[in-house]
Amino acid sequence: MTVKELTELIGAKDMTPDAPKDAEVTCGYTCDLLSWVMAHGASGMAWVTVQTHMNVIAVASLMEMAAVIIPEGIEMEAPSLQKAQDEEINVLQSDKTAYEICALLAQAGLPGKKREA
Amino acid sequence: MAILLERSFPVAAGAYTTAGEASTTIKRTLKQLGVNTEVLRHVSVACYEVELNLVIHSLGGTLTLLVDPEKVTLISKDVGPGIPDIEKAMTEGFSTANEEARTLGFGAGMGLPNMKRNATGFDIQSEMGVGTTITMTFALA
Numbered sequence: 001m002t003v004k005e006l007t008e009l010i011g012a013k014d015m016t017p018d019a020p021k022d023a024e025v026t027c028g029y030t031c032d033l034l035s036w037v038m039a040h041g042a043s044g045m046a047w048v049t050v051q052t053h054m055n056v057i058a059v060a061s062l063m064e065m066a067a068v069i070i071p072e073g074i075e076m077e078a079p080s081l082q083k084a085q086d087e088e089i090n091v092l093q094s095d096k097t098a099y100e101i102c103a104l105l106a107q108a109g110l111p112g113k114k115r116e117a
Numbered sequence: 118m119a120i121l122l123e124r125s126f127p128v129a130a131g132a133y134t135t136a137g138e139a140s141t142t143i144k145r146t147l148k149q150l151g152v153n154t155e156v157l158r159h160v161s162v163a164c165y166e167v168e169l170n171l172v173i174h175s176l177g178g179t180l181t182l183l184v185d186p187e188k189v190t191l192i193s194k195d196v197g198p199g200i201p202d203i204e205k206a207m208t209e210g211f212s213t214a215n216e217e218a219r220t221l222g223f224g225a226g227m228g229l230p231n232m233k234r235n236a237t238g239f240d241i242q243s244e245m246g247v248g249t250t251i252t253m254t255f256a257l258a
Contacts, residue, residue, distance in 0.1 A: 035225030038166060051222050058137030062161040
């Protein structure tokens with residue numbers, strides 16, 4: 001699934017038009033504890049979080065994620081969005097809850113993160 | 118071993134908004150050197166964790182990147198306050214992060230164990246009132 005397809009699937013608003021829409025989404029994940037995401041994130045991940053500060057983009061960028069999805073119509077701060085554009089990280093905003101977004105991703109066949117041994 | 122590249126980055130205590138800038142620059146530098154994706158990911162994660170630790174826990178410090186033909190080395194050296202019990206600090210789930218860090222979603226006590234997991238070699242030395250030095254190596258082959 002590409003980021004473009006993901007955006008259409010969950011009916012999200014694309015907050016970073018300059019980020020690559022053909023990037024491949026490999027798995028889905030939701031967590032708001034950044035420390036936890038640093039230990040469990042993966043490249044190509046679509047990460048659902050209510051956190052909107054700059055460090056979210058730093059984590060997504062360093063882990064080479066495909067997209068950050070902000071649920072429930074929450075607005076991401078402008079400096080974070082600017083950083084996302086600079087780092088070419090897709091940020092999608094959705095009115096749906098994290099639960100509803102993950103359910104849609106799962107229904108579309110997107111796996112969860114592979115568990116490492 | 119001949120050093121191909123050496124760069125240092127100062128990291129200020131409490132600089133939450135700029136946390137990750139040194140790590141992003143280091144990642145970019147290594148990418149330009151042609152370091153493979155897998156190694157790059159391990160360095161990036163460990164580097165960001167150690168940079169965050171400098172921001173959250175230290176009184177300020179320096180992050181140094183060294184590259185030689187066989188490995189990437191990251192050295193985090195701070196000016197205090199030091200870690201009273203390293204064994205405890207290395208335990209997953211143990212954290213002394215403040216309220217500000219926790220509000221941002223940090224302080225789950227995953228940092229040091231996550232660094233050790235991602236690095237090929239990991240060493241931590243700390244003295245109260247002097248500072249902490251963390252040395253991590255990442256094999257290139």
